[in-house]
Amino acid sequence: MKRLSPRRADWLITALLAFGTVVWLLAVEGRQGIGRDEAQYMRAGERYWGWFSELGDNLAHGRPGRSLTPSDIDRYWSDNAPDHPVVMKALYGISWRAFHSCSCMGATHGYHPVPIPARHTTLPLFSRDSTAFRFPAILFAALLVGLVYRFARGWLPRAPSAVAAVLTLAQPHFFFHAQIACFDAPIVTMAFAVGFGYWKSLRSPRWGIATGGLFGVALGVKHNAWLIPFFLVAHYLWMRRGDLRARRLTPIPLVFVAMLVLGPLLFFAHWPWLWVAPAARTRAYVLRHLEHEHYNFEYLGYNFNQPPTTAAMKWLRATAPFVETGLTVPVTTLALAAIGAGVLARRRRGAPVDPESEQAEAPTAERPSWLRPGADVDRAPGAFVLFQTLGPMAVLAVPSTPIFGGVKHFLAAMPYLAVMAGIGLAAIGRALREVLTDVRVRWRPAAVMPAALALLVCLPALVETRRSHPDGLGHYNLLAGGFAGGASLGMNRQFWGYSVLPMLPDLDRRVPENRRLYWHDTLSDAISMYKRDGRLSLEVGDTGFGEEGIKRSEIGILFYEKHWTKYEAWFWQYYGTTRPIAVRAREGVPMVTLYERGAR
Amino acid sequence: MTIGVGRRHLMLGAAVAVSLLAVVETTVALVAPSRAPTDADWVAAGAAVRAGFRPGDLIVAAPAWADPILRVQLGDLIPPEIAARMDDDRFARVWEVGQRGAQAPLSPGGTTTVDERFGRLRVRLVERPAEIVNYDFVARWADAQVSRRDASGVVVACTLAGERVICPAPGNNSLHRQLVEVDQKLREALLTEPVAGAAVVIEFPAVPLGRALVIATGLHDTWMRKAARGTVEARLTVGDQTTELPVTSDDSGWTRTRIDTTARAGQTVPVRLEITSAAPSDRFFAFAAEARR
Secondary structure, X not given: OOOOOHHHHHHHXXXXXXXXXXXXXXXXXXXXXXXXXXXXXXXXXXXXHHHHHHHHHHHHOOOXXXXXXXXXXXXXXXXXXXXXXXXXXXXXXXXXXXXXOOOOOOHHHHHOOOOOOOOOOOOOOEXXXXXXXXXXXXXXXXXXXXXXXHHHHOOOOXXXXXXXXXXXXXXXXXXXXXXXXXXXXXXXXXXXXXXXXXXXXXXXXXXXXXXXXXXXXXXXXOHHHHHHXXXXXXXXXXXXXXXHHOOOOOOOXXXXXXXXXXXXHHHHHHOHHHHHOHXXXXXXXXXXXXXXXXXOEEEOOEEEOOOOOOHHHHHHHHOHHHHHHHHHOOHHHHHHHHHHHHHHHHOOOOOOOOOOOOOOOOOOOOOOOOOOOOOOOOOOHHHXXXXXXXXXXXXXXXXXXXXXXXXXXXXXXXHHHHHHHHHHXXXXXXXXXXXXXXXXXXXXXXXXXXXXXXXXXXXXXXXXXXXXXXXXXXXXXXXXXXXXXXXXXXXXXXXXXXXOHHHHHHHHHOXXXXXXXXXXXXXXXXXXXXXXXXXXXXXXXXXXXXXHXXXXXXXXXXXXXXXXXXXXXXXXXXXXXXXXXXXXXXXXXXXEEEEEOOOO | OOOOHHHHHHHHHHHHHHHHHHHHHHHHHHHHHHHOOOHHXXXXXXXXXXXXXXXXXXXXXXXXXXXXXXXXXXXXXXOXXXXXXXOOOOOOEEEEEEEOOOOOXXXXXXXXXXXXXXOOEEEEEEEOOOOOEEEEOOOXXXXXXXXEEEOOOOEEXXXXXXXEEEOOOOOOOEEEEEEEEEOOEEEEEEEEOOOOOEEXXXXXXXXXXXXXXXXXXXXXXXXXXXXXXXXEEEEEEEOOEEEEOOOEOOOOOOEEEEEEOHHHOOOEEEEEEEEEXXXXXXXXXXXXXXEEO
16 A cells, blocks of 8 residues: 655645544534624625625626625625624625525525525535534634644644644634634634744745735734734744844845735725725724724623723733633643743754754745745744734733633634644653653553553543533633633623523423513524524514513523623513523523513 | 753653643543532422521522522522622521532521532521611612702702602602612612712601611612713711711722611611712612611
8 A cells, every 4th residue: 555645644634634623513513502793794694695696697687887886785795894804704605505405485585684586506515504604614613723733743743733733623712613603713714824824934935925815814804813913023023133133124024015915905805895985994994993892791700891990900801811711721731832832932043843843943044035034044933932822812911902702802822822732742742752762662552652642632622622512601621610610700601692592492382472582682683593594483582672672571581691680680570580480501500591471 | 852861851740740630631521510410409409498498588599600590499489679688687597509619608607507418509507696677778768858959059859759759850860769780780779860060868767776777889780880980979877977988989889888876776867868979970879778776
């Protein structure tokens, strides 16, 4: 049998890791409820598809200009604008159109945001519409896992590189976001892709150009992309600190020029909504995020919904990204990452990250060049990983920055944390191998110990991630004490009203009370999607928002987040009872409560 | 390339430590879900509490986040005025349904007279000396005489209209009894709004005093606390003794003040609360008070 070349073996492993990611996420995403934002992105994605569909018709009739009129563009593309650019939402819409099992002319015909004139011809990969929407996000997660392996392989042997890839996915909070049709995991993929491209561009001009394109795509995924250049520039200046010492100008690298040119161009080109009024709408988009409201978020027992004003609360608030990382990432992963950080810190300039590295860090050229700005210097891999890990966290540590998304706001740090864990594993694995080399003659099973160690360190992350599902947002690690420990520490349990999904069969059975059902934080778009998915009877009602919604209802749910407390008072007041008829809990920690009017 | 012996030993130690950590973390992750109380545990614990329950008893969950599950079993014994109580001091018998070793923050001095386990739950009955309430300002809210006094000293009387006392324009402030949310906890309280350039005066004309008067204050509604930053100042006059209460702000939570009235115990006196604010917009001032024997 022909032996695989090292290059092909790496591609095979990359493909297996990515495929495994897709399989795992597709296998479990159906248990994950549809959150507020996700439901809106699904709706917007389907509407954007409507524009493409109409464009196809207009092209067929030789009048493509009709699809480019301001009114036509706005009819489709003003949905969820100026909130977010449209790369992912458009992909969600296209994926839905391509892969759903169409019953579009049936009872749920009226539940679509755009008219459905006829039954769709599709490749019906998925039985649920929501899965078809989520598929691109899952592919992006798979891409990230593959990229992490490829990136780590530049520095590490295969086993620790694969472990780094696995540990990227096997984090409960990242895993939660990796399977839903939002942007928080896809932007991690793109941020990592840009970082990876930048790293390669330091010694390859081709990657300089390509990274500019990747940055443009990242800008189209989520506004977090604005931060990417800062972390890269920080590394670049550190890497070329010798220029400063020598009082000579640092070359402006091709990669930054490409990012500066291609980034905005691609960003503008990809978003039709901007075309109507480029300056005004770009400004509206930027201001939307620079002036973003501080939504409610629970951290260490406090409900943060505005910037803290006292020194003590500012300090407490500043710890959020670091404490949240410490309490959510599997502890074994953190321990390995700490060892990996130590290895990077002790690395001598010019030395490889790992003795078995494929990449040399020592200079390969005499003179600086803007095309290969990392060729005449040590590329400072430790600083690179440090800035990419701590950069996103540092931004969230600024007390005036909203923290309502918890870990999702700095998820971009996590792949690099996993790479550090891979570096740590490689170091201890090598020590183990060297010791075992001496005893192997006497004890043959010792030969498999390094491989066993690689599997062992993945185990807690995999088990914790499996345990957390589908409530990854409420899961905390060994240090915190799991779901219960997180609740006792006053950490956020959930947001977006997604956690009602396991209660749907019960709600569906409660006829006729469910004709007047108060859904609390479950958005009507999510309810529609549950109905389209066949998980909820079409007759189940929705009494609307807030106090009036509760007044009108016969049964109602309440999601446990600190800031919703007064809604419980309305239940007590209007339903005449403090006694819920059911509580959905995880390991004893309440997530959602169901009240019924007059229940005793 | 090989690494030095010292560093090799360090890394080997790290390998052992990480391996142990991985085993422990995996084991805990597998075992932890089974540490949660089951439905059967809750049913059994609920039945035990119900069997020994007497009117006036307080039932609490420990940790407090388990309270909704507790109320599924025993909510009929925890009406809103108990669930949203001002504090726990008036309860002589407290049933605590605890898990994972947690205990409710009860004041010291009680005796545990029942202590039983029901699977993963522990039921305790703590009996303790309780404070007896002479006068509950929230329950007696209809006794309140409300007025508004402007900067020039002009006083406008407010009138009882159904379930609230309403003051005339331009303030249009009111006083009523409501389940309020202060510091993300529910309280049964009296709710009023401070008025620009005036003092809202709430007087209970005949309060039988005991040894202490306890008043708790706070700002109602997370969204209103987010919307504004103004503070509320309150002054409590018991007979002729005036006390400046702690300033109520977005961050002050539910603040209890205990005023010693031992010298006037047994007397019936007027109690007046004056509320002012330099920035009253979106300020919903909640208070509850009790004269205690």
